[in-house]
Amino acid sequence: MDVSIKKIADHLEKEVSIKGWVDNFRSSGKIAFIILRDGTGFIQNVLVKNEMSEEEFNSIKDLTYEDVIDIKGIVKENKRAPGGYEILVKQFKIIYHYDKEEYPIQKKDHGVDFLLNHRHLWLRSKKEFATIMIRDEIIKAIRDYMYENDYILLDSPILTPTAPEGTGSLFETDYFDTKAYLSQSGQLYQEAGIFAFRKTYCFGPTFRAEKSKTKKHLTEFWMIEPEIAFCDLNELMEIEEDFVIYIITRIIERQKNNLEILGRNIEDLKKITSPFYRISYTDAVKMVNDGGLKMEWGEDFGADEEAIVSNHFDKPVFIHRFPKKIKPFYMEDDPEDPKVVLGVDLIAPQGYGEIVGGSQRVHDLDKLLKNLKAAGLPEENYKWYIDLRKWGSVPHSGFGLGLERTVAWITGISHVRTAIPFPRMINRIYP
């Protein structure tokens, strides 16, 4: 019976058939071990000389990495086997054999540059497999949460006519006789969506042509951006918290094996429970200064400043109510303090940084026009966005969650470049 490695435990002591790729093998004369990968997992196969035909046993001499083999054998539980299960092989056949060139990715350490240049092959490795499987589960959890909570998927365009915020670096491309820009956020379009569908989201790639060279930045990354009508800042934080906990709970439930492959401490993840910490920007600045780093009210947090704040907490922390001048034009003023806006960042623990940024949006027409002017942004670029405030405008809020930063945090990997199958970075667009 053909089975997948993922479900091998259901077939204990039964004969199964598996096709897959040779991930690793060891031979000891009269016993051999082949680690087989079938796309759902990895399993050790034990070949014992007198348990199978001599011809088949001897054919393992021809094996090379990434050969494709067909195996029939009995599923056994064995503590010595990685993963706890192995297959005692009865029949063994090499279906495709490759020895024209040796396989570049080896079982020893490689440098990051080499591995990224071979990303198309590196994906076959165990840790990369585990990371991408968890990424897939996080994406599924995100979509399930949106579905279960009545959000409507409203895809924002990727080709856009202008810089939505007029700031930041955008990738420019020809668009017939004019120019187009790759989207750096779908938010403004979601704000159009909520007046038709009340709660919407988009989930797609976004692009930033910034020359950032850090472990938290990609030039192409995925972001989910929900937008909610009749929602204020406090409700927004509740939703963000509920959403993040939903994702983490799902990963703990369904991706334990892959978390273990990555060496992620699951007990630490289990501590990510409600409520998250909430702290105002003003209090965070005090915390930074008390922590020994000079910082003026009104400045944005640098890497060191952010670390001081996040290291105070063992769970994610919301920092809310930022100075108006360091935040974009669409954020609503705090009615109790016009110097600050109703924006909020969610900072993950252990240095993974900002994984969510959100705000209550300006919904008053005159205030929006005033903010645009103050930001030096031309009204004509925002005609449709301004229209939204002319008819049926209500208080609303939304946020954007960076997928790769979330994947990096939950898996415990050190850099967002391996949280996406084919990373795009300042000096890397191959393969």
Add this chain to the structure above:
RNA sequence: GCCUGAGUAGCUCAAUGGUAGAGCAAAUGGCUGUUAACCAUUAGGUUCGGGGGUCGAAUCCCUGCUCAGGCGCCA
């Protein structure tokens, strides 16, 4: 963009002014429970490019390129 570090065999690294080496991978052989298996043998080099200086350079100097770690930039 800035700071720091690195670039030597297919890969990961050693050799700091005097004959370029190891482990892994490859090839051959051995081994009945391996865990990145192990053991033996063989083969494997434009020391990132360009220039300089020295009796002599992987090593020192100048220059260019590439990469990494960090910072900055970044809603």
